[in-house]
Amino acid sequence: GSSWNNCDFETNLCKILPEFNSQPGWVRRNGQSGMGPPYSDHNGNESAYFLSLSSEMQSSSAALRTKVFLPTAEEHLCQIRFHYWVSQKSGTFMVGLQKYSEDTVTNIWQVSGEQRNQWNVNTITINSTEKYEV
Numbered sequence: 001g002s003s004w005n006n007c008d009f010e011t012n013l014c015k016i017l018p019e020f021n022s023q024p025g026w027v028r029r030n031g032q033s034g035m036g037p038p039y040s041d042h043n044g045n046e047s048a049y050f051l052s053l054s055s056e057m058q059s060s061s062a063a064l065r066t067k068v069f070l071p072t073a074e075e076h077l078c079q080i081r082f083h084y085w086v087s088q089k090s091g092t093f094m095v096g097l098q099k100y101s102e103d104t105v106t107n108i109w110q111v112s113g114e115q116r117n118q119w120n121v122n123t124i125t126i127n128s129t130e131k132y133e134v
Contacts, residue, residue, distance in 0.1 A: 009049040018067050020051075025062030027054045042083040042119035066134045080134060081123040086116060095124060100131035
């Protein structure tokens with residue numbers, strides 16, 4: 001049985017990103033914030049919230065870390081679907097996987113600015129028998 005956790009940033013409390021308020025560089029905003037594009041979320045909603053890198057962070061990197069996922073004996077597969085926007089100014093958007101038994105983060109997906117100034121969607125499938133964060 002598959003279960004979905006949806007994270008839309010309409011409230012600050014997003015269970016998938018538990019430490020969001022302590023993640024430097026990221027701001028929760030909407031298209032009406034006056035911070036430039038995107039001017040709406042992926043549905044075209046100007047008042048819906050999303051996460052964005054603050055303009056002061058252009059020169060360095062900023063990370064978001066998920067909660068710890070716990071695979072069960074029946075369910076080793078996890079699908080993470082997300083919408084993303086890469087602007088001309090941004091560099092590379094990467095998704096990393098850190099398994100419980102490893103100290104390092106393994107890069108499992110990335111995109112650079114070739115798909116610029118539009119919302120894109122991606123689904124990543126993770127197969128793990130041990131605890132991990134993304």
